[in-house]
Amino acid sequence: MKKICLFIMSVLCLVIFSSCSNEMSTISQSPDVLKNMDWSEIEQESKDTTVRIYMWGGDEGINRYIDEWVAPRMKEQYDLNLDRIAMDTPEQLKKLMNERKANQMKGNMDIIWINGENFKNAKENELLYGPFSNQLPNVQEFVDKEALDVTYDFGTKVDGFEAPWGKVQFVFQYDESKVENPPKTYKELLDWVKENPGKFTYPDANDFTGNAFLRQLFYESVGDVQKILDKGYDEQFASENSGMMWDYLNEIEPFLWREGQTYPNDLNELDRLYSEGEVWMTMGYNEARAEKFIDKGIFPKTTKSFVLESGSIGNTHFLAIPFNSPNKQGAMVAINYLLSPEAQLTKLDSAFWGDNIALDPGALSQEDQEKLREIDRGDSVLPADTLKKYIKPEIHAEYVTWLKENWVNEVVQTK
Structure with a gap:
């Protein structure tokens, strides 16, 4: 009988201990407690745990970057398993x-790769944990927290519910053997188009790139993206x-390719026109996009890039933590590491991903700034500090539809 009593007491103690342990784990991951924890405590609590990062898996280089470069280093440096x-x-x-x-407070996602309309919906429906990003040491030290492309995600205020991971930026490409001095302003672009009739055009506004071209001009028309x-x-x-935007587009229309009677359906068609020499400029939403075409002999080797001084749209992508992540401490440690100069500079290397850094180049150490300069993204890619200087954030996604519809009414149907 005594043995049975001892056994029952042992089981009860185990249950109570387990319950307390679970309660402590839940408490430690609540927003208020995590918010007041030292970073060293957060790192300590994440040791020997697993972080599950959910992300688009369609690019072999990105997958290799996570699996073969990031995961082993996180295990070695933080005793953190990354899946x-x-x-x-x-x-x-x-x-x-x-x-x-x-009200399921324990899910299976710790980090989610997100931006744009998906972030807007997640934030509005309280699907994310936070705010958390300002607790990350690497955000404090290396991210320009006042930059509009960091504080807004397609027009939605970030408010610390996600951390920037990388970005791409809208640039124009041109053939420097035919265009000696690329325009620096919309006025100079207008003059160049008129002086070189038939050598410039832009894709239909229903195309992603054509719409981005219009959005930049909309910024110019309003005068201030803020x-x-x-x-x-x-x-x-x-x-x-x-x-101003509609007047500008109608003024250049007679001087466009085929006198503006038709527009390329999409960026692929514009790139083909450029590769065949029919037009002398193309454009796109990735500052390094020309390199693969140059390497394949599709674009001329004399292809270079430029941005207009009034700014170029940047699309920042982010990492967020779901509201019911079972390992919020580990998620924060993992995201902080992904924002380290070491991880960001490796991500920039085209041997893996080639994705631009989310960090402020000016905030890096002299040694890391030198490493940044030494990374060869290709001769057609603008320097990181130039891209940073002129980047502008995306605006509310519904403007995409508004521009599509009104471009037809204000430009196409006025012929």
Whole structure:
């Protein structure tokens, strides 16, 4: 009988200890407690745990970067296991939505790669943990926290619910054997188009790149991108501030390829025109995009890039932590490492990904700035400090549709 009593007491103690342990784990990961923890405590609590990062898995170079470069170093430096899991973002957000409705506070995602409309929906429906990003030492030290492309994600305020991981930027490409001095402003571009009839065009506004070209011109028409961000999506505001844009597009139209009677359907068609020498400029939403075409002999070796001084749109992508991540401490440690100069400079190397850094180049040490300069992204790619100087954030996604519809009314149908 005595042995049975001792056994029952042992089981009860185990249950109580387990319960307390679970409670302590839950408490330590609550926003208020984590917010007040020292970074060293967060690192300590993450040791010998697993972090599951859910991300798009369609690029071999990105996958190798995570699996073969990041994961081993995180294990070695932080005793943290990193598991990469390929995902379909809308499906995972739907899953998170169902878990939120069911008040399921322990999920299976620790980090989610996200931006744009997906972030907007996740933030509005309280699917994310945070704010957390300002607790990360590498955000404090290396990220320009005032930059609009960091504080806004497609017009939605980030408010610390995600941390920037990388970015691409809209640039123009040109053949320097035919264009000696590329334009620096929209006025200079207007003059160049008129002086070189038929040698410039842009894709239809239904195309992603053609629409991005219009969005940049919309910024110019409004005069200050901050005004657009402050307004959010506002059709009346857009109508009242887009006159300069429509006048500009109609003024250059007769001097475009085929006198503006038709436009390339998409960027692929514009790139073909450029590769065949019919036009002398192309464009795209990736500052390093020309390199692969040059290497394959599609673009001339004399291809270079430029941005206009009024700015070029940058698309920043981010990392966030789901509201019910079972390992929030580990997620924060992992994201902080992904924002280290070491990890960011390796990510920039085209041997893996070639994705631009999310860090402020000026905040890097002299040694890391030298490493940044030594990374050869190709002769057609603008320097990191130039890209940083002129980057502008994306605006509310609904402006994409507004521009598509109004471009037809204001430009195409006025022929």
